[in-house]
Amino acid sequence: MSTSTVSAVSAAPKKSARRKLSVPVILLIIAGALALVSLVRLISGADDLTSVGQVSGALQLAIPIGLAGLGGLWAERAGVVNIGLEGMMILGTWFGAYAGYQWGPWSGVALGILGGALGGLLHAIITVTFGVNHIVSGVAINILAVGVTRYLSNFTFDEAPGGSSKQSPRIDEITKITIPGLSDWLRDIQGKHWFFVSDLAGVLGGLVTNLSLLTIVALLLIPATIWVLWHTAFGLRLRSCGENPVAAESLGVNVYKYKYIAVVVSGGLAGLAGAFLAIVATGIYQEGQTGGRGYIGLAAMIFGNWMPGGMALGAGLFGFTDSLKLRGGAENVHAMLLLLAILLMLVVFWQLYKKKYLPAAISAVAAVLLFVWYSFTDEVPSQFVDAAPYVTTLLVLALSAQRLRMPKANGMPYRKGQGK
Template structure:
């Protein structure tokens, strides 16, 4: 007698392909940059100076992204990151005037944390929609720092209602012997080897202590969220606050804590802007970096490593604005290569419809580079935001946000 198995067929369909990990694409893109620099005759793309600038532009976005990560893993949507960075930049500058740059970091943390707790108060106690409360924090921050500057910085020599006096910066550190070894390799003109040496030189020489502190928060965040009891409670609340509540974990307490941590990290990013990225507080210097930080959370699929990757990408494009115009034009070639390579890979994976979209964008970009007049200066200034849009469009298929993000929780309703 023949026995027919009732087990479901778990064999994947033949058209299904294994998804390439995102870090593989990042490595391939990083390796293609030296080739683009040679083909486009733009050595600045792999220079020590651009690497250092990338680090400085990356850190504020990274800290805002980590702040957004904490809030959303705990189940709350934090659109107020930009306002928290603004408040942190002002409080950091105000503290720095009297107590120096190290105290400025603490001042930024405290200022941002207060803003985060204020937003939690609006959402948890007053029932304000989470998106609306974020907008309130952003708008309130702009007016608040203008008023505070009028009664503080405007009274100081060299200050005004829109900026602080010059502030002391955090010290710079370098790896001993790096200039001797890596500098010699960077000057040899060997493809990949010299480029890698120049990039490494920018990573280990004249680096602010504040930069090292910011990057150390990435593994710390991962460890706390993934390996500690508190992190487990945060993740449980972000996925199912009712279930967490039934096990004795207060979602309200977690929301307050994660919003406070979120604001503290964003405020630290604001303080970084005034004692590392520049030497004073200036109105408008945050320039929407809180929103780009929120985009890195989505790009990074709500993981600290992904937030770091996204921050480096956006920081790189942001740093290019301050460099040679030819370097920005070279990005057209890099972008075309990435889009067309993705098109070919999807076509080979039998995902024809998706591949056509990438080809439809990649081919015009390549033609723009070959026959166009370069990137207009107006587009150069918005390059980080265009990259943000393109990356989020490309990454939306793999996103898996915490289930309870943005959903208000009321114990009486359960």
């Protein structure tokens, strides 16, 4: 019995390891994507696609999505679906803004994490202890978070100077870092608009210009998560709860405890995402400012196949499209039509190689339509510009759906001793 349970717990991690994106593979993907974007920039003349400002803005917009996705990954690796990420982000924005306004930005970060963690704790109590459906619980937390923050704003921010019932006063900034010589040199190279070299300079320049200290902390959480979940005994036990909790229990793992830890950490990361949005990205709390980023973070996690590296790539993609909308508007999004058409043609070749002719035909038709749209127009409607991040989310999930493998026991009810 003991041999079979050991193999049951360890089989899933080995499977995941085969699907794991290694660092060289991720670097190759980034290099290929950058070359493709550079080609589109040269053809379309949209020189802002990979500018320092564009990349810096994309990073700032990707961080909240990535943190929410990382939170979802922690919960779902332990077998708990966390649709409530959006609500936990909302709690993080409000608590982060309140503490940031009262006692400074780093206090806001700490209280934002606590606010999200409380939302995670509530989700854990409802789903793990009482066995309520995970989706129902998550949706309830999203609704509850909106009501709670709206109620609290009425007698806190409404009475503060410069605040109102729907927004907080201005919050002090967290220190930002720029490497003067390197930043200026990279900006100069990017301004020459050379193929690939200028685009690489723009990307690197965006990573060393106006970089908040909290951004650095958020980026470090990705390798930290990889180390904790995949290179420690604690991480193995936590992931076993999401793959086969009955086998994990038979080996002495306290499944309830690990599920609670995972969901509370998940809420804390979502709360940190909300605090980042209020303190770093905007410098102010506003009602509804999360704008569905918790759901997009969940989409980034799914796109990444429940792995931190892939999730980070997904968050970067969504942040990039969001930044295009905010900075360049119609011109940049129009150039993205050409990029999407080229990507779909690559999908066509891949599907033909796999002998999947129907998906290849559908992708080919979509690619032709995008080519025609790009060729016969100079800009896209403003409504499409606003919808670009969400359209990207749908396309990415549709194209990546066939290669996904979530943890086997994800979302399944569990009761102690049920394997006896």
